Amino acid sequence: xxxxxxxxxxxxxxxxxxxxxxxxxxxxxxxxxxxxxxxxxxxxxxxxxxxxxxxxxxxxxxxxxxxxxxxxxxxxxxxxxxxxxxxxxxxxxxxxxxxxxxxxxxxxxxxxxxxxxxxxxxxxxxxxxxxxxxxxxxxxxxxxxxxxxxxxxxxxxxxxxxxxxxxxxxxxxxxxxxxxxxxxxxxxxxxxxxxxxxxxxxxxxxxxxxxxxxxxxxxxxxxxxxxxxxxxxxxxxxxxxxxxxxxxxxxxxxxxxxxxxxxxxxxxxxxxxxxxxxxxxxxxxxxxxxxxxxxxxxxxxxxxxxxxxxxxxxxxxxxxxxxxxxxxxxxxxxxxxxxxxxxxxxxxxxxxxxxxxxxxxxxxxxxxxxxxxxxxxxxxxxxxxxxxxxxxxxxxxxxxxxxxxxxxxxxxxxxxxxxxxxxxxxxxxxxxxxxxxxxxxxxxxxxxxxxxxxxxxxxxxxxxxxxxxxxxxx
Amino acid sequence: xxxxxxxxxxxxxxxxxxxxxxxxxxxxxxxxxxxxxxxxxxxxxxxxxxxxxxxxxxxxxxxxxxxxxxxxxxxxxxxxxxxxxxxxxxxxxxxxxxxxxxxxxxxxxxxxxxxxxxxxxxxxxxxxxxxxxxxxxxxxxxxxxxxxxxxxxxxxxxxxxxxxxxxxxxxxxxxxxxxxxxxxxxxxxxxxxxxxxxxxxxxxxxxxxxxxxxxxxxxxxxxxxxxxxxxxxxxxxxxxxxxxxxxxxxxxxxxxxxxxxxxxxxxxxxxxxxxxxxxxxxxxxxxxxxxxxxxxxxxxxxxxxxxxxxxxxxxxxxxxxxxxxxxxxxxxxxxxxxxxxxxxxxxxxxxxxxxxxxxxxxxxxxxxxxxxxxxxxxxxxxxxxxxxxxxxxxxxxxxxxxxxxxxxxxxxxxxxxxxxxxxxxxxxxxxxxxxxxxxxxxxxxxxxxxxxxx
Numbered sequence: 002x003x004x005x006x007x008x009x010x011x012x013x014x015x016x017x018x019x020x021x022x023x024x025x026x027x028x029x030x031x032x033x034x035x036x037x038x039x040x041x042x043x044x045x046x047x048x049x050x051x052x053x054x055x056x057x058x059x060x061x062x063x064x065x066x067x068x069x070x071x072x073x074x075x076x077x078x079x080x081x082x083x084x085x086x087x088x089x090x091x092x093x094x095x096x097x098x099x100x101x102x103x104x105x106x107x108x109x110x111x112x113x114x115x116x117x118x119x120x121x122x123x124x125x126x127x128x129x130x131x132x133x134x135x136x137x138x139x140x141x142x143x144x145x146x147x148x149x150x151x152x153x154x155x156x157x158x159x160x161x162x163x164x165x166x167x168x169x170x171x172x173x174x175x176x177x178x179x180x181x182x183x184x185x186x187x188x189x190x191x192x193x194x195x196x197x198x199x200x201x202x203x204x205x206x207x208x209x210x211x212x213x214x215x216x217x218x219x220x221x222x223x224x225x226x227x228x229x230x231x232x233x234x235x236x237x238x239x240x241x242x243x244x245x246x247x248x249x250x251x252x253x254x255x256x257x258x259x260x261x262x263x264x265x266x267x268x269x270x271x272x273x274x275x276x277x278x279x280x281x282x283x284x285x286x287x288x289x290x291x292x293x294x295x296x297x298x299x300x301x302x303x304x305x306x307x308x309x310x311x312x313x314x315x316x317x318x319x320x321x322x323x324x325x326x327x328x329x330x331x332x333x334x335x336x337x338x339x340x341x342x343x344x345x346x347x348x349x350x351x352x353x354x355x356x357x358x359x360x361x362x363x364x365x366x367x368x369x370x371x372x373x374x375x376x377x378x379x380x381x382x383x384x385x386x387x388x389x390x391x392x393x394x395x396x397x398x399x400x401x402x403x404x405x406x407x408x409x410x411x412x413x414x415x416x417x418x419x420x421x422x423x424x425x426x427x428x429x430x431x432x433x434x435x436x437x438x439x440x441x442x443x444x445x446x447x448x449x450x451x452x453x454x455x456x457x458x459x460x461x462x463x464x465x466x467x468x469x470x471x472x473x474x475x
Numbered sequence: 476x477x478x479x480x481x482x483x484x485x486x487x488x489x490x491x492x493x494x495x496x497x498x499x500x501x502x503x504x505x506x507x508x509x510x511x512x513x514x515x516x517x518x519x520x521x522x523x524x525x526x527x528x529x530x531x532x533x534x535x536x537x538x539x540x541x542x543x544x545x546x547x548x549x550x551x552x553x554x555x556x557x558x559x560x561x562x563x564x565x566x567x568x569x570x571x572x573x574x575x576x577x578x579x580x581x582x583x584x585x586x587x588x589x590x591x592x593x594x595x596x597x598x599x600x601x602x603x604x605x606x607x608x609x610x611x612x613x614x615x616x617x618x619x620x621x622x623x624x625x626x627x628x629x630x631x632x633x634x635x636x637x638x639x640x641x642x643x644x645x646x647x648x649x650x651x652x653x654x655x656x657x658x659x660x661x662x663x664x665x666x667x668x669x670x671x672x673x674x675x676x677x678x679x680x681x682x683x684x685x686x687x688x689x690x691x692x693x694x695x696x697x698x699x700x701x702x703x704x705x706x707x708x709x710x711x712x713x714x715x716x717x718x719x720x721x722x723x724x725x726x727x728x729x730x731x732x733x734x735x736x737x738x739x740x741x742x743x744x745x746x747x748x749x750x751x752x753x754x755x756x757x758x759x760x761x762x763x764x765x766x767x768x769x770x771x772x773x774x775x776x777x778x779x780x781x782x783x784x785x786x787x788x789x790x791x792x793x794x795x796x797x798x799x800x801x802x803x804x805x806x807x808x809x810x811x812x813x814x815x816x817x818x819x820x821x822x823x824x825x826x827x828x829x830x831x832x833x834x835x836x837x838x839x840x841x842x843x844x845x846x847x848x849x850x851x852x853x854x855x856x857x858x859x860x861x862x863x864x865x866x867x868x869x870x871x872x873x874x875x876x877x878x879x880x881x882x883x884x885x886x887x888x889x890x891x892x893x894x895x896x897x898x899x900x901x902x903x904x905x906x907x908x909x910x911x912x913x914x915x916x917x918x919x920x921x922x923x924x925x926x927x928x929x
Contacts, residue, residue, distance in 0.1 A: 349845075349876070353544060354551040356527075360519045360571045364564065382555035385611070386547075409703055433705065 016043040016099055018195045018222055021202040022052045024215035034192070034224065041099045043195060045222050048230055053219060054239040055185040061157050062213040063183035068128070068138045072121055074205075074214050075180055079119020081204050082173070084112045089207070093200035100193055101166060102345070103303060108169065110338050115173040123451035128181055130452030131461035138183060141470060150473050156466040157184035158241045161234070163225065163255065165246040166194030167305040174450060175246075176201050180214050182464050187240070188220040195222055226254045237262025241466060247271075247307060266463050268456045271307040271413030272387075273298075275441055276401045277325070278422045279316035288325050291418055294442030296332025298416045299375075300340025301445050304391050308414040308437070308444045311388040313395045314404030322397050323366065326377045330368040333375025333391055339445055340391075347371035347390055354386045383407055401426060410434035413456065416441040478505035482834045482866055486627060490635060492821075493891040495833035500536075500851060503836045506866050508533045511542070514872050517574040520548070521872045536838060537847050539864050543838070545876040546605075548572065549613035549815075558697050562591050573616035574870055575600060587690040592659040600870070601661035604689065605814040612692055615815060617661055618870040626668040628818025628832075628867075633673075633778050635821040635830075636808035640673065640776045643744070648776060650674035651737050653749025653757070655726075658687030662814065666748060673746055673776070680736055682753065683729035685722060695719075734760045744774035751779040751793060751809065752786050758799050770801030778808045780819070782902050793827075811900055815875050817867035820897060823889065829897040831883070837895050838862040839883055840876065842903065849885060856898060858882040878903050 020027045029046030055061070063071060084090050090112055097108055117123070128135050136142050137155040144153035160182075162175050172194065179186040188198045198220040205215040223230045225248075235243065235258035244266045245255045252267050259265040275298055281291045301309040313329075315322050336342040347355070351371075358365040358378055368377040378384055379395045388394045398404045401422060408415070412434050417423050418441035427438060436457040439446070449455070481502055485491040496502050511533055515522040521542065525531065528541040552568045555561070562585045570577045577600065585591045592602050601617040617625075634641045650670045655663055670679045698715050701707035734757055737745070747754065754777075761769045771777070777800070789795065797807065804825035811829040812819030820829035831837050839848040839859040848859045861881040865873035880901045887896040 349545060350547040353548040356523060357520050357548060357551040357568070357571055358553075360523060361564075361568060364567075380553070382553055385550075385552075385554045406704065406706075409705060411703075 014042065016041050016096060016195075018043045018045045018096070018190075019199055020046050020048075020219070020221040021199045021206075022049075022219050022221075024202055024206045024210060024212075024218055026199065026203055026206070032223075034222075043100070043192075043222075048221060048223055050230060050233045053187055053221060053234050055159060057159075057238065061159075061183070061185055062216040063180075064157060066183065066213045068135055068181070068183070071180055071183060071214055072124055074208065074212055075119050075124060075177060076121055077208055078201070078205055079116040081208065082116040082119070082201065084109065087200075087204060089200040089203040093196035096196040097169065097194065100195055101169070102193070102305070103169075104341050104344075106336070107303070107339055107341060111169050114338075115170040117447055118170075118173050118177045118450045124177060124181060126452035127178065127450065127461060131459040132465065138181070141474070144469065149471065152470040152474055154468050154470075155182075156468045157182055158464050158466050159185050159239065160242045160244055160464060161187045161189060161240050163189045163243065163245040163248075163251050164191045164194065164198060165248060165251075166191035168302045169194050169197045171246060172197035172201060175244075176218070177450070178461050178464070180217070182461060183217075184464070185217045186219070187234075188218070189225070190220055190222040191225075192222070225251055228257075231258065235263065242266055242464065244268075244460075244464065266458075266460070268307075268460075270411070271436070271456070272312070272411050273308050273310050273414040273416075273444065274408070274412060275310045275313040275416040275418070276404055276422070276426070277313060277315045277418050277441065278401055279321070281418045282315070282317045282321040282325055285324075288321070288328050291441065292325055292328035292332050294418060294440075295329055295416070296335070297337060297442045298414075298444040299329075299333060299391065299393055300337040303340050303344050304389060306444075310414075310416055310444065311393065312383055312407065313393060314398045314401060314407065315395055316398060316400060319397065322379060322395065326366070326368045326379050326395050329393065329395070330375050330377050333369065333377075333393070342374065344373040344391060346373045347376055347392060351376075351386055351389065351392055354384070355392070358384070402429070405429045405433055408433035408435050413437060414439060414444055416444055418442075477509055478502045479509040479866060482506050485833050486624060486631070486867070489631070490891065491631070491832050491834075492635070492830045492894045495893040497893065499833055499894065500836075503833070503864075503866070504533055504535070506834075507539055507836060507864055510864075510866055510873065514574060518872050519571045520544075535851060536836070536849065539836065539874060540838060540840070540845050540847050540862070542872075543862050543864075543874045543876045544872060546613055546878065549615050550611050552614070554611075554696065554700060557588065557693055558700065560586070565591065569595075569602075569614060569616065572871055573600065574872075575616070575618050588693045589659045589689050592689055601664065602659075603662060603814050604660040611696065612689075613814075616870040617868075620869040621817060621867075622661065622664065622668070624867060625665050625818060626672050629665070629669045629778075630672050632810050632819050632821035632832075633776070633808055636810070636824050637776050637778075637806055638824075639744070639774050639806045640746075643673075643774065643776065646673070646675050648674050648744060648746035649678040649740055650680065650746045650748065651733060652679065652681045653747065653753035653779070654681065655683045655685060655687045656681035657684070659689040660687065663687055670746075670748055680733050681729075682733055682749070683726040685725050685729065691719075691722070730756075731760065738764070738766070738769060741769060742772060744772045744776070746776045746778075747771075748778050750781040751796065752781060752783065752788060754779050754796055754800075755786075755788050755792055758796060761799075768799050768801065771806065773803065773806070775802075775806045776808075777802055777806055778810065780810050780812060782900075783905065811897060813877065813879075815865075815877070816863075817865050817873070823896070827899070829900075830892060831895045831897060833894055834866040836864040836866065837883055837897075838864070839881065842880065849883065854886040856882050856884045858899075860903070861897075861900075880906065 015033055027046045030044035031047035032045045035042045081087055132155050141152040141154045144151045165171060202218045202220055242264045243255050245251050246268050247270045249270050255265050275295050277291055282288050298310040334342055355367055355378055359367040366379045369375045376392045377395055381397050383396050384394045408430055414437045415430055415435045416439050420440045485494050488494045515525055524542055530538050530541050556565045562582050566577055566580055580594045599619045601622055603615040603617055604612045652666050652670050654666050657663055808822045810819040810822050820831055822829055839857045840862050842860050849857045861879045862876040880903055881897050882899040884896045884898050
């Protein structure tokens, strides 16, 4: 912490949340918010709407910075995101303990793991898959689809990112992709991650406060939907696109502002499922293996991620399925790298429904307890409530092919086991709406960054402004 | 005399708030124990809960907190039971929450949900339902005793607030009911019985005679699930929209007729019963006829209630209604209640405050958890989530957590108020929320063309 202004002495009991404006940290406690869910009050600096935008009359900071230099900077940033040595991350971690439900151990794991995305080869893979020739990011490249002498540039965009906080690694993912676009980026913080984006930006400033990458990032909090600020800045004159990471109300709210010149890129709110074939449950070893893999997929950020498995469609005899449920509930009671053995007790609304279903045995059978260690409802039709907070609905199906009827446009990830069942299901699943298929147990994987589509799009491709210059340029 | 009987007897006095015992909470806890002992034998889910939480004795309010159900309990039937017309399973589900044995239903006669409700009614089981914001209906069991006492409670609370009702001759009003004359759920029955208790026979007017069919809401839920699953065709969505439009038009035509009659009889005492939001529609319809106001006769009686119910009425709509219809404290009451209560909480005359009758054990909780905010000995005003144990309810367990935020005064200064008084009510869903954001979501976000029940 050298060039930055130091945080002032804490004046009230409210948690101090700094903003970052073009890479510079701003402290203040003019606005007080209360976080109803986590019970922590927090204070932010006053919002200066003028400071949140970049005028189209001034040049974009990164426009003439070569991609190779941007990547050099990001590689160094990744090296500095070392939890043992980075005071910003440590400070951010302390704040996160008060606003995030993930708990110290999982939060620390996330903070220790997120720098992998800053590896040059992954970043290059992301660029090549999304943009094609990387030179398109640096200038006007010959583009001759029909033989005419055209030039094209993947032009840097101006973007507001509406962040989510359930998986803090989203902060790193957003910043890497955003920096590679070479545009300017305002990150609207979520109340369950008020700190991680700002800590990464502060680390950039520590490397070089005047670097074009640093000057291209701002992060600020306002209550999502606060029209007094959103109607001022969500304008095509200031920003090209609004990237919304999820949350139904966030997406709906964003629709109030999209219009000509101001586009929505939505990572829609999603549900994820698993599909397990009878052959996987044929032996006790098979059951243990499937349960261990499925447990990993359920436990993604304590099942608070869109990719976390909630419904599992399982083939097999009632006996085999019940044995699987018993094994799975044991897995849910273990600590995972991104999930806790025990979280807050199951919310009342789910607990009450499960209590009633339990009394309808044998139509339903319940495994586990509503004490935060994992709860499973086995049924022959999906339950009507949304399985959440380590609650899984295991649905017995005659065949996985029948289960496709439960896949909808809200389905994101489908974890399938054994993998030999995938080829027979892929087209039907994609047709029904599923966006990502994985072998069971791979919901959380480092493969998710580095040239992969996300929610059925290449995000960087969608973020760019694809500008064509037709005809000769000389 | 048992504590429970001591409280239940107060149903039949003129002013139960003044007649409440000095050691009210003590009597309530003893009565709660009697109810628990009785209902555990009948309601499996309650017995299971009491066992899970280790509550056998009710010695303090916290013991009741462990035994509260919520809306979720009464909506916990799987949608597939309805979609696939599994009335046997639906009955089995309903049994787990009902005090009475549901035996001998003839499932072969049941095609739609209204048939199921009628079969239950033949056995003295009346089903109350509310749809709430999620669109899924809750089903609550009432038996004949609940229906009988509900009328008395409505009249008792109304007479407590309105002197014009107290002073009126029996069965002397022309009554205007802002609701349908018949319906499969017990809500319509409750309003009809209230109207008949105070109205002149043959002079009771209903908003509509289109029966409130339960199947309409069920069909809609089924359609929405089909839309979500991607199996509904555009023409099917259109057909349901069209049906709903025709039905709304019929209801509207009846409603217009009733409003004409109502406006022609403003020079005599009338009684108006129903939801405030519907009375707001009456005001709009009167305005559309060129009226600047529609002052009621001074000996009239009006009982309207309910919040905004998701409509776009202005925040001060209740005051605007009072002004438009010239409603005085003498004639006006806006009791606080809900489907889940045996009766309601009477309004203090002229004040947006409500007395909690002695058979309701009020419990105030933290908004988001089960922390009890009104332990024994609480004085003054406590604000939080409203929960209660309704000791009167016979057909089901009376303990419930609601979606309302209330400010309850546990030491009211008003003369004759030997019970706690609710000073303010807000619906949590109308209060500003948190914007904790996650990427996880449900199919609900993707269903458009979802229709409202008219």
